[in-house]
Amino acid sequence: MQWPHKDLLDVSQLTTEEALFLLRTAERFAEINTRPVKKAPILKGKSVVLFFAEPSTRTKVSFDVAVKRLSADSFSISASTSSLQKGESLKDTALTLEAMRPDAIVIRHRASGAAQYLAERLRCAVINAGDGQHAHPTQALLDTFTLSQAWQGAFAGKVVCILGDIAHSRVARSGVDLLSRLGVRVRLCGPRTLLPPGVASWPAQVYTDPGAAVAGADAIMCLRLQLERQQAGLLPNLAEYARRFGLSRALLAKAAPGAVVLHPGPMNRGVEIADSVADGPASRVLGQVTAGVAVRMAVLHLLLTRKA
Amino acid sequence: MLTWIIRHARLGDAIIDLAVQADRIAAIAPAESLQAEDARVLEAHGARLLPSLIDAHVHLREPGFEYKEDIASGLAAALAGGFGQVMAMANTNPVNDSATVTTFMLERARVSHPHGPWLRPIGALTKGLAGQELAPAGELAEAGCVALSNDGKPVASTEILRRAMEYAADLGLMVIDHCEDPALGAGGGMNEGALSGRLGIKGIPDVSEAIQVARDVLLASYLDIPIHLAHISCRASVEIIAQAKAKGVPVTAETCPHYLVWDETMVEGYRTAAKVNPPLRTADDVLALREAVRTGVIDILATDHAPHAAHEKDVPFDEAPFGISGLDTALALTTLLVREHALSWSDAVRLWAEAPARIFRLPEARIEEGAPANFLLLAEDASWTVSRQTMLSKSTNTPALGMELPGRVVAHFLGGQLLFHRTPWPAS
Known part of the structure; x- marks a missing residue:
């Protein structure tokens, strides 16, 4: 396949065929990641800037590992060390970075649309590693990859329940789009205060009762609850949230036999997910991390070897 | 001769x-x-x-923000845009809450445009626009302010708004209220709805405006003191105003060309030029507003001319300031509305000249011998x-x-x- 996209801003820009092609490409890289020598000379001489203007550990490390396994060079800029801290605009930071001639910039930013903002202004590839509450395409792809492994690629008719703070979740937005297009029946569940406006128009069923939402599900995707939601008056307290919406063993028992549990991390154990579930047999949380490296290698490979 | x-x-x-x-x-x-x-x-x-028009709601940014606009450039844009009188809001730096600032503004206008367009300053309703204490309305009226408003910073305290309306009424000054519940929709950047949900931008629901519209008409009715409602953006507000007017409440209202021409989809692609407060609403709200200006439920048009420098708008959507630069394009957008049969030219004259002159007791331009x-x-x-x-405005922040x-x-x-x-x- 001739890869047509300069940037990866959201899964919504990919046709289903392109998304599946990307996931098949990731399978090849997943295999490389099991070898004793986990390095391929595919992107030798390419350079990738990791521009994380919002705190992140796992996504940043995952991209960094992916870059290095493809033999490219990575350069990191984080919020605390960048000149954004000194009041430089995103535009100037981006233009400065591009003047150093990287082949790609991976961006994480607190503002929705920040990745598109860069993509419209830069010639190099822009990869969205999470923009505000908008999109997180590599997370959606790695979640799909993980589910594909669990289900041997059979998505049609499977039920995925995304549980928690849907309103503020870029993971949910990107996930619903991709999974629903693959034939998955997506359910969204959270208290009404944490459901986004207009959610009824999304390609998903909406629940406020976790018992009903989890019943018969083949996978449950827990979302991280940001602690500031309590201060914003969106929920009474974390204990009550955990009691009502936390994925306990009892709640998980309502799911289909063999159901798997995903979490984009970092987990608030005892809040949105119980210890016993996080460490239990249904958990695919560490599998997601492994998948993340392969998926990001595939993204880098497709964007940086494409013929413009 | x-x-x-x-x-x-x-x-x-x-x-x-x-x-x-x-x-x-x-x-x-x-x-x-x-x-x-x-x-x-x-x-x-x-x-x-056409008679020379009145713009009852502009931000000319001087003193304090001359890099966005100043009185000379704002009046030049007004003149070329068809406006002979412009009413300038008080959210300058320092705030126009004293005769010193009002006099300074009028002097700047006189120096740059001695023969017009005429600047009609609007004084601050509360000191520093802080919403805590009344601004010296008598002093402001004497210096040349033609109305009072807290525009840009909604008045949270209904008690303060009540006392300000009473005090202003004695001086014959109209209070112009920016209707926005300060908590509902705080931190939002666009109309709340399916589109804001998809774009991941915090929404400002239409009820955050309509709730304050309801408060204001109840207060105006209770006190029997007139109030003017700035930049109405949604059907919910229109319905409340229509109801109040039917009962004889002394309320008048304005909307802006951008709310009649564009809807929230202008924000797609995170376009900061379309970020304005109140936000562009839905296509249904546009229809309701078009009907309201035709029938007179909404009395006047005003631009809410809110210039911002290019670098301030060239940022991610969340970080951009609210506002559309409107003086240069107001009459062109009005022409567009006439072409689409949303308005007639006599409606346009009523909305841009007759009604604002009547509401704010300004000289009215008429085409007659x-x-x-x-x-x-x-x-x-x-x-x-x-x-x-x-x-001609210093700032080009408009979806147009x-x-x-x-x-x-x-x-x-x-x-x-x-x-x-x-x-x-x-x-x-």
């Missing part, structure tokens, strides 16, 4: 000649029936003759592209930037003087 003859101007459906003598309209007569003698002749080529010669000529069929080069629009002001007379004349004549 006549000073000007305007030939072949369109007044209503007729083509007429208009004669100016000194600062007055001396005669309106059938085309080519007036003898020029020594008068200068302006050939109007059938351009529409003996009236002051304050009028403009609009080439309705002229088509122009909105750009840095074609705008790059668009081709109909309707271009070609001449503007104030006090009998041709203060603005666009040459060459724009092409159709």
